[in-house]
Amino acid sequence: MLLRGQDVHHFRFRARTASLCRGPGNIPRPRRPAPLAIAAVPALRGARGSRALRRVRDAAGEVYARAWYPLCFTAVTDQGKPHHLDLCGVAVVFWHDGEAWRAARDACPHRGVRLSEGRLNERSLQCPYHGWAFDGAGRCVSIPQAEKEKASSARKGACLRMLPTEERQGLLFAWAAPLYGDAAPPDLGLLEELAHEEILGTEGVKYVDYSRDLPMDLPILMENVLDPAHLPFTHHGTISQRERASSVPIQTTSSFNGFTGERSTSPGGGLAFFAPNHVWALTQRPESFRDWNLVYGTPLAEDSCRVFVRVVFEVSKVPMPLRLVFQYAFSDQLPAFFTHLSNHRVLEDDNVFLHYQGKSMKSEELPTYTPSTSDAAVLAYRDWLRRNGTCVRAGSGTVPGGMLTRAQLVERLRSHTEHCASCSQALALARGAQAPAEAAVLLGLLGAALDGHAAFAFAASLGFALRLAARSLEEKLTVGEYPPPRNS
Structure with missing residues (x-):
């Protein structure tokens, strides 16, 4: 991965760690390094779960909880649909409500369905299961199944668990503390x-x-x-x-x-x-x-x-x-x-x-x-x-x-293309161009056989070249190459 270095004289840093041990x-x-093991918080509830969360936060110096994590580059993220991310091991949905980017736990308070499988409807995030809808503050604004006289009170008990989000320089950040049960305000x-x-x-x-x-x-x-x-x-x-x-x-x-x-x-x-x-x-x-x-x-x-x-x-x-x-x-x-x-x-x-x-x-x-x-x-x-x-x-x-496997490790579709608007659009274009290109080849060959005019042969050649280019682009957007150039 390419990194080059940086001038370190003009930045201030916030207190988190002690001095390094130096030789x-x-x-x-x-x-000798400790193994890079992963600690996951047990899925516990109540007092026992709270104690487990406190132990984890203490062990990690709260540094992982009280941190900003990027969710996306907004310029290449589709504002017309909700998006899913497992942030710090917790399912999170983020979306644009017409005014700003929002993020919440990716679970409808009704039955726990992923809201990221739903859609955006009139600036609200709509659950795919029963159509419950939520605004940018996480408030429930619609329960289609609720009786009219009980709709207002029903909505009050159906709020999303929101995450603080901020966009800076085209990068959307989320404050992770709520995922850890930490009430620390965003820094x-x-x-x-x-x-x-x-x-x-x-x-x-x-x-x-x-x-x-x-x-x-x-x-x-x-x-x-x-x-x-x-x-x-x-x-x-x-x-x-x-x-x-x-x-x-x-x-x-x-x-x-x-x-x-x-x-x-x-x-x-x-x-x-x-x-x-x-x-x-x-x-x-x-x-x-x-x-x-x-x-x-x-x-x-x-x-x-x-x-x-x-x-x-x-x-x-x-x-x-x-x-x-x-x-x-x-x-x-x-x-x-x-x-x-x-x-x-x-x-x-x-x-x-x-x-x-x-x-x-x-x-x-x-x-x-x-x-x-x-x-x-x-x-x-x-x-x-x-x-x-x-x-x-x-x-x-x-x-x-x-x-x-090696094939899974160089896969590009799920690891990038599906959550990049530019690459998703290019993939749709590449896939959509292949059928017309094939039709152009067939029609060109048929015309050349019946008429013999050079224009038909040229059309067939052009269609064939377009088909190859579109197929090549589709492959590059979905899967990488192995071995890498250094081993070729």
Whole structure:
């Protein structure tokens, strides 16, 4: 996964963690890591359930509960329908009510049916089972089966369990505390830090967005994006080359809610970890352009998370003529699904072995050997995990946690296309074009046989080419390739 680093001098961090244990050179001491196990809150009710939730929050330092998690990039999310997400192991529905994005537990208070299987009707979220409808505040506004004289009182007892949501820079965040039974109010100061308006608002800066569901837990993802040394080997043939491999010394410094790191390489840069789920990184080229990668991880069900990547370039300072390429690539003229297809290839470089790594590290405490300062950020993150706990969820989720096949690990339809409006539209277009293209081939061949005119043969050839292109696009939007370029 592509990350580059970030200048760490201009950001403040909110109090969450203690100082890191350090060895010589101010680098975290290498230790044998604890297995990256997942703790799920038991599905208990009443006093016993409350005690279980309190124990989990205490063990995790409340850091996973009192956090903002991205749900979607709003520019590529369909406002015309509700959407489902297993946020921290709990089923959540989010939708746009005509004024703002809303989120709630994905369960109708009537019979527990998923509201995300319903529809939006006159700004209300309508249950697919009996048509109960809810407004943006979670209030029930319609119970079709209620007697008229009892309708008002019946609706008062049928409210949704809402989650605070905020949209920043085109990214929709949800405050997870209610899922854990935590009454802590939303921390808007923390949210502003995560939005990085000071970067995205810089003159000449442009960015592209990408999200995907990954078959790994949050700690595996965070380690991966904190590790720039893997790029030349893992991503050989996509965004890097093995010949570029070298030492990547990183000097880490603890901050209030994570740590920062400075990279003593050429070009230079740095990175920062915002607990529990965000990493940013910068590459700084003297007297030239900068580029950032902003990466967020949202825990889903067991052994899965959704990654949100925002690739940011200081396009105005890119040398000509390369600047013209970047201006087009980062413009609205290029449909988002084109860049998403490129991003898929990069993510799939890691997907297979990271999934298996996560399974191995959960099943047994494997010893690791990390003698290089290139691993400093990974070691700092593991120290953070020891103090704060691994990926604690509020529920167990709905996705089975078994070992996946390679084909499942490079699947694109469910992991991305279905929740990306741009890619969904492209898929519908690709599928819809195939039947007319086939008809054009048949009619062209028939006309050529009966008439012999070259125009019919040309029409058949054009239809055949269109059929191939549409089928190829459909395949690229639904499934990736294996093996990756580095092994080809």
